[in-house]
Amino acid sequence: MKKIFTLILICLISFLSVFPKNNEITVSGSTTVFPIVQKASEVFMDKNPSINITVRGGGSGVGISNLIEGKVDIANSSRKIKEKEIYQAKENGINIYETVIANDALSIVVHPSNPVSEINLKTLKDIYTGKIRNWKELGGKDMSIVVVSRDVSSGTFEVFNEKVLENTKYREDALLLASNNAVLSTVKDTPGAIGYLGIGFVNESVKALKIEGVYPSKESVNNKTYKIARSLYLYTNGKPKGNIGKFIEFILSDEGQKIVEETGYIPLR
Amino acid sequence: MKLKKLSLLFLLTLIFSTIFAGETKYGFEIWSRYHATFENENEFVLTKNQIYSPRGYFTVEPKFRDDIKGRFTLDFVSLKDGVEGASVRLKYAYLDFSNLPLKNSNINFGLIKNFFGTIYDYEYPVYETELSDKEKVVNSADYGVSFNGLFPGGFGFYALSVMNGEGYKKTDSSVDLNPAFLANLRVVPFAGLTLGGSILYENKTLLSPESVDTLISDSLRMAYVGLVKFNYNFLSLSFEYVSNKIDSVEGNGYSGIGLINAKNLMNIPLEFIVRYDNWDKNVDNDNDSHQRIIAGTNLNFFKDNGIIMQLSYDRTMYEDTTKVDLNGMVFQMKWKFSNTIQ
Numbered sequence: 195m196k197k198i199f200t201l202i203l204i205c206l207i208s209f210l211s212v213f214p215k216n217n218e219i220t221v222s223g224s225t226t227v228f229p230i231v232q233k234a235s236e237v238f239m240d241k242n243p244s245i246n247i248t249v250r251g252g253g254s255g256v257g258i259s260n261l262i263e264g265k266v267d268i269a270n271s272s273r274k275i276k277e278k279e280i281y282q283a284k285e286n287g288i289n290i291y292e293t294v295i296a297n298d299a300l301s302i303v304v305h306p307s308n309p310v311s312e313i314n315l316k317t318l319k320d321i322y323t324g325k326i327r328n329w330k331e332l333g334g335k336d337m338s339i340v341v342v343s344r345d346v347s348s349g350t351f352e353v354f355n356e357k358v359l360e361n362t363k364y365r366e367d368a369l370l371l372a373s374n375n376a377v378l379s380t381v382k383d384t385p386g387a388i389g390y391l392g393i394g395f396v397n398e399s400v401k402a403l404k405i406e407g408v409y410p411s412k413e414s415v416n417n418k419t420y421k422i423a424r425s426l427y428l429y430t431n432g433k434p435k436g437n438i439g440k441f442i443e444f445i446l447s448d449e450g451q452k453i454v455e456e457t458g459y460i461p462l463r
Numbered sequence: 464m465k466l467k468k469l470s471l472l473f474l475l476t477l478i479f480s481t482i483f484a485g486e487t488k489y490g491f492e493i494w495s496r497y498h499a500t501f502e503n504e505n506e507f508v509l510t511k512n513q514i515y516s517p518r519g520y521f522t523v524e525p526k527f528r529d530d531i532k533g534r535f536t537l538d539f540v541s542l543k544d545g546v547e548g549a550s551v552r553l554k555y556a557y558l559d560f561s562n563l564p565l566k567n568s569n570i571n572f573g574l575i576k577n578f579f580g581t582i583y584d585y586e587y588p589v590y591e592t593e594l595s596d597k598e599k600v601v602n603s604a605d606y607g608v609s610f611n612g613l614f615p616g617g618f619g620f621y622a623l624s625v626m627n628g629e630g631y632k633k634t635d636s637s638v639d640l641n642p643a644f645l646a647n648l649r650v651v652p653f654a655g656l657t658l659g660g661s662i663l664y665e666n667k668t669l670l671s672p673e674s675v676d677t678l679i680s681d682s683l684r685m686a687y688v689g690l691v692k693f694n695y696n697f698l699s700l701s702f703e704y705v706s707n708k709i710d711s712v713e714g715n716g717y718s719g720i721g722l723i724n725a726k727n728l729m730n731i732p733l734e735f736i737v738r739y740d741n742w743d744k745n746v747d748n749d750n751d752s753h754q755r756i757i758a759g760t761n762l763n764f765f766k767d768n769g770i771i772m773q774l775s776y777d778r779t780m781y782e783d784t785t786k787v788d789l790n791g792m793v794f795q796m797k798w799k800f801s802n803t804i805q
Contacts, residue, residue, distance in 0.1 A: 218730075264724070264726070264727055265726075277566075277567045277613050277615070277616075277617060278567070278613060280616065280617030281613050281617035281618075281619070281620060281651065282617075283617065283654070284617045284618075284651040284653075284654045284655070284657075285649075285651055285657050285692065285694065286655075286694050287654055287655030287693075287694030287695050287696065287699075288654060289653075289654035289655075290617075345803075346486055346526075346803060355529065361528065361529040361530060362528070363527075363528055370486075432654075
């Protein structure tokens with residue numbers, strides 16, 4: 195009986211080993227990092243037609259979870275991986291390797307008609323926890339504040355939660371949205387709204403506020419005067435090799451970093 | 464009456480979590496099973512041929528703050544493989560506090576997970592429960608408090624628990640006054656290799672349900688488990704050795720599982736599994752051990768394993784030659800879904 199099972203096992207492994215994985219790279223995770231990786235993958239695939247890259251969103255938490263379960267090759271994340279996730283990955287035989295590909299300024303945005311143009315971190319926390327509920331308390335119009343946030347699987351949500359809210363509870367009627375684009379669209383269409391976005395999503399349809407007197411920009415992130423800056427990451431199983439290594443090297447190259455800048459984010463150099 | 468109480472508790476949890484929690488995750492998991500068993504002394508004789516749902520879990524996980532969460536799980540279980548209908552019982556009902564001074568640590572309080580061996584993170588690669596659960600060494604949940612934490616760099620996990628020691632299934636008939644103490648340690652020296660062990664100590668004093676002045680038994684129980692897990696690319700191997708000693712009577716055994724994940728080789732969501740168990744109820748007695756082989760496949764229909772189809776062949780061989788060996792075929796569909804309300 196044991197011999198039969200051993201034989202079946204050997205045959206099975208041999209049979210399965212005949213089928214190599216094709217030239218596919220799968221990526222999932224942060225919607226903040228998505229535009230960089232999406233654009234970079236298009237350019238990379240033009241240069242390397244035999245390689246196919248699939249990029250999906252879902253949020254940083256989903257991307258990291260997919261990597262831990264071996265479902266994707268690369269996880270995009272707009273937050274640093276957690277200790278618990280590293281432990282789960284190691285148990286699953288995944289050796290987490292981190293690559294920083296860009297920097298970002300978490301931008302606080304309001305409707306363009308809103309006269310308020312500056313805010314400090316304490317006031318921002320008071321707005322998101324419900325202590326301040328009307329713009330007139332901040333010298334603005336007599337208008338209710340509509341709080342717009344990202345959902346819980348988002349790395350942007352976690353960074354904002356940690357750096358601004360210090361893990362206190364959100365206002366119960368806050369709108370929790372699934373993507374940066376959804377936040378942008380809601381703030382654009384709602385005069386009383388306030389939201390937060392990766393800097394790459396900020397455009398003329400919304401107004402970015404100064405935080406502690408500083409605008410979110412490449413300069414203010416590099417000279418560390420902007421208070422809610424962060425890095426953007428790619429996580430892989432071990433140091434990236436082969437096609438995955440080639441793709442990440444491309445993002446880190448001058449051409450890749452130019453794509454980072456074109457998508458509105460802050461390149462590493 | 465019990466169902467009414469559970470329904471009330473469930474309703475209160477829903478109301479409580481909806482009002483006070485920042486977000487609440489709801490999840491449902493159902494197993495539907497066809498099970499055929501054959502005895503084969505000289506020829507295969509069909510002795511069981513059933514379709515039933517052995518498990519249904521409904522879970523509510525409210526998150527009050529980032530560092531205070533709860534978990535509440537109802538377990539819908541078929542009694543005697545569905546022959547006697549079904550019942551509902553509470554599986555988990557605990558609060559998880561991670562706002563502790565020690566980083567990456569937390570305290571669970573209530574009807575908590577039992578961190579013995581692999582029972583708390585066993586993911587049912589085959590339809591059967593984990594060895595220590597199957598042989599009734601421990602239950603997967605118990606009333607108590609547990610202090611858990613992670614070592615830096617994902618190097619390992621530890622848990623120290625004080626529990627009732629009676630599990631979550633026992634509700635009457637006898638009263639055990641003494642707590643059970645559990646220590647669990649897992650280390651991951653490098654990605655893919657996990658070494659671990661747990662020890663459970665309990666001074667078990669059973670009193671009569673009719674009169675707490677009547678002592679039924681007073682015994683000392685010591686259970687321990689050692690485990691090794693190896694995960695590399697498409698291959699997962701795990702082995703655990705379990706011992707359960709009550710006074711001078713020791714039962715022990717081991718379980719080994721090998722799994723090949725074809726997803727990592729051919730991008731087909733298929734797994735091939737073989738499990739081998741050996742359990743000796745009393746090492747000092749003859750003719751009370753058995754071996755078991757389960758071999759099968761799992762097909763994951765949707766991403767995130769939303770629907771899994773399991774097909775298994777199962778053979779149990781008894782040391783006692785007067786008992787007839789059993790062969791089983793199991794076809795099982797597991798499906799689950801969850802949603803987070805913010």
